[in-house]
Amino acid sequence: MAPNINPIIIFIASIFTSNMILSNFLGMCSYLSVSSEYKTANGLGMAVTLVLVLTTAINWLVYTYIIVPPERYYLQYIIFIMVIAALVQILEMGMDRYTPDLHAKLGIFLPLITVNCAILGVTLFMVIRHYNFIQSLLFGLGSGLGWWLAINMLAAIREKLANAKLPPGVKGPALSFIITGIMAMAFIGFSGIFTIQ
């Protein structure tokens, strides 16, 4: 059962063996559209990691103390998505006010993140697997880092391939998918270490 898994294992597994993009296919939309430049991809990865850690923590508290006691499980989707949207909004305003440098770097990505399915996906996985608070926190952090790693790799490869001569039609999303497929195959190599399901 999930509650006995060591949080460190969850952390490492969520980066490598059950990477959000390469094995769970979450957050693909922004992964594909914001990966043509390494620098912006890096910024988005950082923002996703930050939001993931915060939303997983808050959604865990909301789930445990607000949804579970009255057994309003059917309301969880609406509540989770509202928490994510509100948090992103507050984060953006707070960054704008207190850390303008960071806001200039990450601000444009924040609204995109609300509809990034990785955020809601991590929350739903956490609920389904019955993680405790520490496990959820590290699961959120690990998933964010794994996502960041994957988008950075794709962006770096796409920058190298920008001037390559390619057959018609393959340029753009099709190429990104094929690169991602090869990356996913490489990541299967990690799957022997341990799995969390």
Add this chain to the structure above:
Amino acid sequence: MVNEKTSAIIKRNLLSENQVLRAILGICSSLAVTNTMRNSLVMGLGVAFVTGLSSLTLSAMRNIIPHRVRMLVQTLVIAAYVIFVDLFLQAFLPDISKQLGPYVGLIITNCIIMGRAEAYAQQNPPLPAALDGLFAGLGYTMVLLGISFIREVLGFGTLFGMNVNFIRFETWTIMIMPPAAFFIIGGMIWFMSARAAGKAAKAK
């Protein structure tokens, strides 16, 4: 766009502007659930249901929603229909509901639904909007079934759970794993954009 013919709406959503293959939307779930045909069919119909009804609802409400809060309203309407689908699956198809796991809830963040609401339901009357949403969802279902057909036949040697492995070939384990999904959808998008590019060149 306002007086578009019904047949044009259907054809556009199924082929020339297929949401998955041409607009590259709704990718997450189209890859995750496509290891068997049964899961894909259920997921696709669920998405078509939500897209159709949320487009209908949002189009009917389009003149009374203040512009600034429309995203919030859209999300809430979509979430309400997703809850309906989720409860329906839990009640009537519990084993599929378990296999799909979090991906049912993730229909909320499926960009196709939001995309149709923004791009079409905002400007069009309820009935065409509902039709547009429904067929956008069915176009998605079609792609899902295509991908899962390849993956299930080669990966498990079955079709909708029935054995079709008559020549007893060795099943391809890679087809059940994530990389195959990326390769197949990559190939499909490649084919579709090459076809679109060819058509555009002919038109000139």
